[in-house]
Amino acid sequence: MKYAVIRFPGSNCDWDMYYVLRDQLKVEPIFVDYRETNLPIDVVAVIVPGGFSYGDYLRSGAIARFAPIMEDIKKFAEAGNPVLGVCNGFQILTEAHLLPGGLRKNQHLEFICQQQDLFVQNNQTTFSNQFKPGEKVMMPVAHGDGNYYCDDVTLQQLRTHNQIVLTYSKNPNGSVADIAGIVNEQGNVMGMMPHPERASELVLGGTDGLRLFQSVVTRQLQK
Amino acid sequence: MYNVKVYVTYKASILDPQGEAVKMALHRLEFTNVQAVTQGKYFELTITKTTQSIEEQVEKMCTELLTNTNMESYRYEIEELTTEG
Numbered sequence: 001m002k003y004a005v006i007r008f009p010g011s012n013c014d015w016d017m018y019y020v021l022r023d024q025l026k027v028e029p030i031f032v033d034y035r036e037t038n039l040p041i042d043v044v045a046v047i048v049p050g051g052f053s054y055g056d057y058l059r060s061g062a063i064a065r066f067a068p069i070m071e072d073i074k075k076f077a078e079a080g081n082p083v084l085g086v087c088n089g090f091q092i093l094t095e096a097h098l099l100p101g102g103l104r105k106n107q108h109l110e111f112i113c114q115q116q117d118l119f120v121q122n123n124q125t126t127f128s129n130q131f132k133p134g135e136k137v138m139m140p141v142a143h144g145d146g147n148y149y150c151d152d153v154t155l156q157q158l159r160t161h162n163q164i165v166l167t168y169s170k171n172p173n174g175s176v177a178d179i180a181g182i183v184n185e186q187g188n189v190m191g192m193m194p195h196p197e198r199a200s201e202l203v204l205g206g207t208d209g210l211r212l213f214q215s216v217v218t219r220q221l222q223k
Numbered sequence: 224m225y226n227v228k229v230y231v232t233y234k235a236s237i238l239d240p241q242g243e244a245v246k247m248a249l250h251r252l253e254f255t256n257v258q259a260v261t262q263g264k265y266f267e268l269t270i271t272k273t274t275q276s277i278e279e280q281v282e283k284m285c286t287e288l289l290t291n292t293n294m295e296s297y298r299y300e301i302e303e304l305t306t307e308g
Binding site: 101 | 241
């Protein structure tokens with residue numbers, strides 16, 4: 001039962017994820033290089049960490065989509081297994097068409113790095129079952145391209161299928177409908193701009209993020 | 224041989240924050256008559272002729288990589304280069 005953390009050239013939140021998985025959650029993390037073509041067979045969840053894969057060339061996440069490991073991540077996701085993309089990981093998952101919509105430059109063009117209040121809109125997912133409905137939680141954001149966009153039809157679908165998991169309190173970047181995190185229609189792929197791995201220890205200012213990972217682990221143990 | 228120019232911009236319905244910032248700066252340069260600025264990306268591709276249609280190839284390059292069709296639109300110009308001699 002391993003939790004895979006994918007490393008692209010330019011990933012920079014990979015160790016943060018690793019530490020949280022190993023030291024806070026006491027599960028077994030494993031780094032998987034982007035050049036691999038297969039995930040190890042005992043992997044139960046995939047995490048695509050934040051950073052600036054391929055230097056954000058062309059568009060954030062656009063080149064990472066073509067990394068060799070992505071084919072197997074797609075298969076893993078299509079089989080219903082949990083995949084979490086944080087920040088650049090979210091951007092990669094939208095570019096890979098595993099999640100709808102895309103991330104634009106922040107409306108005010110500034111890179112934002114701050115503690116961010118969020119609302120849990122759906123606490124029934126693999127990634128949010130340890131929160132209360134409507135709960136206000138805090139996780140840091142740190143991004144330049146976090147301005148979520150989807151067209152009206154897609155937004156309606158997100159609402160109909162309860163795919164909006166996290167929204168911003170005081171929208172910091174211009175995202176459509178204050179969206180901070182969504183799941184796919186099946187509910188097994190999640191993308192979010194805030195960093196739960198940076199809110200998983202009291203010494204770092206909060207543990208709301210830890211509960212997001214605990215949600216995944218809890219679901220896994222129920223299987 | 225083809226020379227292909229591809230232009231990518233945000234869709235018209237989407238606010239382009241960089242374009243807006245450039246517009247404001249132009250206004251400060253006293254070009255207050257600038258009504259709108261669209262900032263985009265420009266690609267120049269040199270492509271060898273194959274049996275596959277060049278339009279089909281460029282179309283696929285645009286939709287699969289050069290643009291994010293969720294939020295960007297594209298147009299292109301294809302010029303066939305004549306070899307001399």
